[in-house]
Amino acid sequence: MVKNLVLAFVLISTFSCSTVRDSGNNSDTTAGSAKRSGVGTMPKNVVFFISDGCGSASFGLARDYQKAVSGATNLFLDSMEVGSVITFSANNKITDSAASATAYSCGIKTYNGAIGVDINRTSVETVLEAAEKAGYNTGLVSTTRITHATPAAFSSHVPSRAMEAEIATQQVGKGIEILMGGGRSFYLPKEKGGLRQDGRDILEEAKQAGYSLIQTTAELNNATRLPILALFTNDHMSYEIDRVPEKEPSLKEMTEKALSLLSKSDKPFFIMIEAGRIDHAGHANDVAAHLHDVLAYDEAMKAAVDFAKSNGQTLVMGTSDHETGGLSLGAQWGRRFSYEYYPANLGKINSSIEMFIRNLNGIKSGSNAAVTEWILNETGSRFGFSSEDFQTNVRKMVQYREVAGDSAAFTHLRIMLEDSTARAAWIGWASSNHTAVDVPLFAFGPGSEMFNGKMDNTEVGKAIFRALGLKKSE
Numbered sequence: 001m002v003k004n005l006v007l008a009f010v011l012i013s014t015f016s017c018s019t020v021r022d023s024g025n026n027s028d029t030t031a032g033s034a035k036r037s038g039v040g041t042m043p044k045n046v047v048f049f050i051s052d053g054c055g056s057a058s059f060g061l062a063r064d065y066q067k068a069v070s071g072a073t074n075l076f077l078d079s080m081e082v083g084s085v086i087t088f089s090a091n092n093k094i095t096d097s098a099a100s101a102t103a104y105s106c107g108i109k110t111y112n113g114a115i116g117v118d119i120n121r122t123s124v125e126t127v128l129e130a131a132e133k134a135g136y137n138t139g140l141v142s143t144t145r146i147t148h149a150t151p152a153a154f155s156s157h158v159p160s161r162a163m164e165a166e167i168a169t170q171q172v173g174k175g176i177e178i179l180m181g182g183g184r185s186f187y188l189p190k191e192k193g194g195l196r197q198d199g200r201d202i203l204e205e206a207k208q209a210g211y212s213l214i215q216t217t218a219e220l221n222n223a224t225r226l227p228i229l230a231l232f233t234n235d236h237m238s239y240e241i242d243r244v245p246e247k248e249p250s251l252k253e254m255t256e257k258a259l260s261l262l263s264k265s266d267k268p269f270f271i272m273i274e275a276g277r278i279d280h281a282g283h284a285n286d287v288a289a290h291l292h293d294v295l296a297y298d299e300a301m302k303a304a305v306d307f308a309k310s311n312g313q314t315l316v317m318g319t320s321d322h323e324t325g326g327l328s329l330g331a332q333w334g335r336r337f338s339y340e341y342y343p344a345n346l347g348k349i350n351s352s353i354e355m356f357i358r359n360l361n362g363i364k365s366g367s368n369a370a371v372t373e374w375i376l377n378e379t380g381s382r383f384g385f386s387s388e389d390f391q392t393n394v395r396k397m398v399q400y401r402e403v404a405g406d407s408a409a410f411t412h413l414r415i416m417l418e419d420s421t422a423r424a425a426w427i428g429w430a431s432s433n434h435t436a437v438d439v440p441l442f443a444f445g446p447g448s449e450m451f452n453g454k455m456d457n458t459e460v461g462k463a464i465f466r467a468l469g470l471k472k473s474e
């Protein structure tokens, strides 16, 4: 495996990309060239963003919040919206991330849970693999575990998204220049604090094969050469609202570093960058965590477009794999007939509910009085909740602990926080899972005309192949 990896690098470094490109415009490096960004020109590089679980309402919430707190009129990505995407999978009107990411990476409909395989469980070459073979530098960035469904669907072939140890093994074996995000756990064996049962240390194997290993923001800042394997956390990276900058870089910082390293080489590149935790906050019905991950996504897209503007040969496009949560902007809390929606009220919140509950687990062995005091202090400072009603509910919930036990009581508290944060903004959640609504499509730069209007997710995948000048194997 390691030998194959080394061989792959040798092959890539000796392969001339001009033999597989039909656009022949790589010599034009004029910054912001009007010719290159005009209709009909082909990009040299493609940056593909995926905002996992992010629908139109999520972008609307972020826009309205930003307007209310900073006076900005729009999100950056509003200027790039070119259409929308239909997301159903081969076996369900509601897709999961595995099937929809496989639609983008392979241009095919497949079943929920499938990673880089068709409905018969047969492997299908992904756009990243085709790009590697054609001499491109390639990269994957995600705020989730790098072995999670979305990045996995570009870099591996397994019948089930749950096979993350196998996904990790496949990811480092194919010459990808940048692997960045969370998820050391499936790269490390149990003996070293990971979750692998086979005893293999894939981090060490990657190092032997030439990867620089990176684990902190400072190490990322110091990185100067490819390939890099940068995994900042064992599990998913933090929600943006909880992120500690010294430990974990922002999505924007990861994007800027990746593009800076890739642009040092003359080779064309393809990179997929995922804002993966927008989805998790949707599942958790945690509106503040959801909001701040969407804003972080907008900043990362802006950074990529700033790069594309000065580079002049880069297509930046983005979409979501599906919506999550059935978010609505405006909700009927109570039966009043009125239009109520106050996104600015989310400005008081500085923690995810997940982080709050995790910290609570540390003190839950305390007396009811101590737990009550902790919850009231924390919900006051982290969520801005201090009303008499809220305090009465917390006291009732802590008493409920005596009859129902910690687990039931704290589930009750979590639901109370989900409801209270939603009520604060007067937003609604219809689901704690994915929905079938269409998702927005964004594009900027040469080749952006290929992404236009209402598209199926498989059509988006096929268009990425075309934008890169790559043939899709049928």
Ligand SMILES: [Mg+2]
Residues within 6 Å of the ligand: 052, 097, 144, 148, 149, 150, 151, 274, 276, 279
């Ligand atoms: Mg994902």
Ligand SMILES: [Zn+2]
Residues within 6 Å of the ligand: 053, 097, 279, 280, 283, 324, 434
């Ligand atoms: Zn999801």
